[in-house]
Amino acid sequence: MTRAPAPLPLRLYSAAANLVAPLAYARVKDKLAAQGTDPARLPERMGRATARRPDGPLIWFHAASVGESVSVLRLITHMGEAYPGWSFLITSGTATSAQVVASRLPPRTTHQFAPLDARRAIDRFLAHWRPTAAIFVESELWPQMLARSHAAGIPMALINARISDGSARNWKRAPKTARHLLGVFAHIHTQDARTTAHLQDLGLHHAKTGQNLKSLSGALPFDPAEKDRMTRLISGRAVWLASSTHPGEDDLMLAAHKTVLQQAPDALLILVPRHPERGLALETLIATSGLSGARRAIGGQITGQTQVYLADTLGETGLWYALCPLTCLCGSFTPVGGHNPYEPAYAGSAILHGPLYKNFADTYPLIDASGAALEVADATELAQALITQLTDPAALEAVRSRARAFAAAQENVLDQITTDLISALDLEGVQ
Template sequence: MYRTYRMLTLYSGAVLSFILNKRCKAGKENPERVLEKKGISNHTRPSGALLWIHAASVGEAQSALILVRRLTALNPDINILVTTGTLTSSQLMQSRLPENAFHQFFPLDHPKWVERFINHWHPNAVIWMESELWPNMLNEIRTNNIPAILVNAHMSDKSFSSWKKMKPLAKVTLSAFTKILCQTDTDKTYFDQLGAKETIITDNLKYSADTLDFNQDSLDALSLSIKDRPVWLYASTHKGEETLACDVHKTLKDQFPDLLTIVVPRHPDRRKEIIELCSAYDVKITFRGSDKALPDGNDDIYIVDTLGELGLFYSLTSIACIGRSFSDDGGGGHNPIEAAQLNCAILHGPNVQNLQDIFDDMDTDKAALCIRDPKHLCDTLSILLNDDNETAILQSAALEYSNKKTHIIEHIMSEIISTLENKASSKFLTTETESA
């Protein structure tokens, strides 16, 4: 089955090039770096050991940053290549990576493009994050005998159902990984059934996320602007959730005339789309934008269309609803631990399957509240905005929960180091070494 996949993708170059050009014109790719998606880079491979970490998008990239910081602390001389596939994740990486780490776009899964990528970078080892599996790239890693480990591995029911129909392809693809570190029992079962070599459960790396940073001057300016207005935050929203925010705001405004609803879209470049979505509502919207505009006291909805400021707004507000849990795309949820670390009372919708175990655990501990529907969201916000004590109870439970599993990173780091260094017969992760 892999031969068939390889043959089909081998003849896909013209189509993939057309798609990339179209995406460039639509502003969905960086035209100055689009050749990286064909495995072509103008960045020279640094001398010495090179560790490659692949993270598909923003969520995986944030988890990858945890490992980057730990690995550079172990060996300040190691070079780290981080690849992602999206514009937003590339901007995040470029702003947060340390000096000895750098970002490239992940090449599309064309056999020649992935071969070109591997031949250029010659990584000593690979850490692959979470769930994105590309057969040609992983086959290239395997045939070049590059040690690889899948970290924070997750597989949704839908993905498992799809891969199960292509089990021979799945088995070949997964054979690139010496070991797979799974988030849950279910994930382990799925990877085992698809033919993975060795799997263990290490829980979710997101429990060990560093607390999001923020600019204190910006926080002071926002606090002064908002004053004592009642406020709630809708964090990391996706399509459909901005209109929900407008609906909720209009419902609550009779009870709270000076209510401010803050919305932080997951993808800041959706400004035009958000304007169109919210145009049917009689609400005044202010966009933060690159000039860092502040709420003016007359606005209803404050849209934070900037990157890297989520920590600022978790610090500003007491109540946060986690995005992509009500969204039109089927949901999945985003990491609630970040909000918990910054002392927010946490609400979320019913569609949190990407992080189901974390949300279920938090709900059980009363560290978060699952909201059934828009009316339930309105009712819950009404209670919390009216009662500081109820909000404080939720905040305290969330903060306490966020400190429960910070040890997980130690287990994951131990597995990464032992697996990759044993496979490579070299202590390149913990001591300086020459590249192969």
């Protein structure tokens, strides 16, 4: 069936995006290069493949960055086990996502950087990869990528969709544009009822609420030998983790730790910034706070005098969750909106968090109610919760058990998600 012409705003956007594509490529190329990306892979952003297309069906997953990319890895693994003749392609746009995904690729899966949203780049990409189906993740929706994929006859789905209230208000000012953009999807799986309501208000009545894929992430990987080594270094100490901190949260974590040290002088804080490139600034912050620190990225080691261990390295979050019995999950004390609580829960780490968690608005109340997590408002409440749990090992172990149970309860939905996708994308029998 022929689609109606794109609304004027989309036509204007496409013309502008195509015009500025060379400038945009120069900018993203420089950024990726500065982040250590292999220069040979930079042309992927213009749709020039650096890997061979495998024979047989190829299912393309497109995600924005680390969290979205990682959230689909277990789904890809599950689909690959059910359909051993299929191969998979993941595209994303950031250097960090490429590094993390490369270390965790499921069998028969390739990662490429996503092409810029420019017609020639996308057409070049599609001509090489010829996806059997395309599955877009969350809110990574580029107009020309969607339009060109649809024009190529590729069946498409949107999974784990999330639309903020602000974005929904913007969409409702241009409902025709929204329906045209999102109408390419044969299947829309949302991660919360609020997003479903927003999409249905726009006329996308096939949008259905499903399980948040980030609940299926599983325990993050880690090096067992390094865990054993670190366990020996911290043996006997009261250890807690501040995970995925953002600017404005590090001071809060350090202030709480100073209070903890008054009750537990041997306490150790492992501080993991969301963005490791902040390491040097945080090293200075720790020093000026009067605490004794060691910085992992430059070879710093934990000694008996270390009060704060700055773990400013990439891809080791799974190690810290496995190592630490108690995690303060950040991004929830500033308007970032919170990070994935299932990751520490799968590792059996009890969770503390702040009050700002709009990204997981349906999840945090549930995990709090399960007794696996606790909300705290500020450094004072955080310090009190830390002292309470770190000084009562039996109670802390009970919270950790509830965290594991909460995560394990999410495991039974991969079959249903796969079945829904196979049906909606008409993939049954594809070999």
